[in-house]
Amino acid sequence: MDLFNSEGHLTDYAFDLIINEKANEMERLEISEHLSFCDECLLAYTERLSDDILIDIEESVSDSVISKIKMRIKRIFVNKYGTVAVAACFALIFWTTGTFSYFNNKVENFTKNAVVENADRFYYKNTNFIERISDSVRRIFVFDKIGDEY
Amino acid sequence: MKEREFRSIIEKYEKLIFTICFQFVKDYQEAQNLTQETFISAYTHIDSCNIETIKPWLSRIATNKAKDYLKSAYNRRVVLGNDDSEEVSAVSILPLPETLVLAKEGVENIKEYILNMKEPYYKVSVMYFLEEKSIDEISTILKRPKKTVQTQIFRAKNILKEYIDKEG
Numbered sequence: 001m002d003l004f005n006s007e008g009h010l011t012d013y014a015f016d017l018i019i020n021e022k023a024n025e026m027e028r029l030e031i032s033e034h035l036s037f038c039d040e041c042l043l044a045y046t047e048r049l050s051d052d053i054l055i056d057i058e059e060s061v062s063d064s065v066i067s068k069i070k071m072r073i074k075r076i077f078v079n080k081y082g083t084v085a086v087a088a089c090f091a092l093i094f095w096t097t098g099t100f101s102y103f104n105n106k107v108e109n110f111t112k113n114a115v116v117e118n119a120d121r122f123y124y125k126n127t128n129f130i131e132r133i134s135d136s137v138r139r140i141f142v143f144d145k146i147g148d149e150y
Numbered sequence: 151m152k153e154r155e156f157r158s159i160i161e162k163y164e165k166l167i168f169t170i171c172f173q174f175v176k177d178y179q180e181a182q183n184l185t186q187e188t189f190i191s192a193y194t195h196i197d198s199c200n201i202e203t204i205k206p207w208l209s210r211i212a213t214n215k216a217k218d219y220l221k222s223a224y225n226r227r228v229v230l231g232n233d234d235s236e237e238v239s240a241v242s243i244l245p246l247p248e249t250l251v252l253a254k255e256g257v258e259n260i261k262e263y264i265l266n267m268k269e270p271y272y273k274v275s276v277m278y279f280l281e282e283k284s285i286d287e288i289s290t291i292l293k294r295p296k297k298t299v300q301t302q303i304f305r306a307k308n309i310l311k312e313y314i315d316k317e318g
Contacts, residue, residue, distance in 0.1 A: 025223075028173075029217070030270060036217050037295050042210055042213065045209070046170075046209045054168075055172055057168050057185075061168075061182065062160040062161055
């Protein structure tokens with residue numbers, strides 16, 4: 001007897017083996033592999049699992065599943081928002097202790113000092129550049145005048 | 151989805167899911183673990199499921215969980231007994247049977263043997279060994295996942311190897 005028909009789908013024999021728990025390990029592996037992608041056979045299999053075949057569980061899994069899901073959600077929540085919360089706490093601490101204003105003053109003073117220190121140098125460079133340009137322009141015109149004389 | 155709604159889904163289908171898991175793994179404790187894992191996975195991906203098709207959807211997750219369990223158990227055994235794993239070999243399939251075929255000049259016998267193979271190995275073997283199609287092509291033509299095709303080729307090779315060894 002074959003587990004699969006010529007079209008590659010599970011036979012009645014395969015379903016009977018699984019449902020009556022007579023399939024060996026390799027057969028169970030092959031059948032489960034096929035059911036993992038074949039909608040047609042999965043439907044045929046679940047249709048055969050009537051209420052009288054279903055096995056009773058000693059204890060419902062609902063409580064343990066729900067608690068595991070809650071644990072997982074909690075873990076995700078902590079991972080996701082924990083970092084944000086810690087960052088917010090640090091921001092609050094810096095704000096209340098005046099750390100931000102200290103750094104602000106530092107930056108402000110630094111900027112002011114930098115402008116004052118560099119103002120002279122900038123002025124010197126700038127005037128020097130303008131003078132050089134005007135000198136060149138003057139030379140050109142003077143040269144033209146000299147040329148005219150000849 | 152609210153807790154109450156999901157709890158009612160668990161209570162409605164837990165017997166079905168447990169039965170599926172038990173029929174495949176044949177171990178009460180393991181079936182119970184797989185049942186729990188099935189519902190946890192279902193909760194994670196509940197948005198992708200239509201509530202009207204929840205029964206086959208949950209059954210699919212359960213058979214996948216059972217398949218993964220059986221596969222890892224089978225691989226563990228193969229590794230312990232043979233120092234060779236299906237997973238490893240499925241990734242890089244060695245051309246061992248082909249080489250043996252050429253060496254023993256039994257091409258026609260092997261061809262005959264492949265043509266008489268049973269499903270789920272027949273079509274895969276014909277396409278891979280005789281028609282020299284790639285795993286991707288076979289996967290597309292047979293509408294089987296690539297990994298399943300790789301596993302089936304690996305097992306078909308083992309069947310062929312056993313046949314060649316027996317034939318001498």
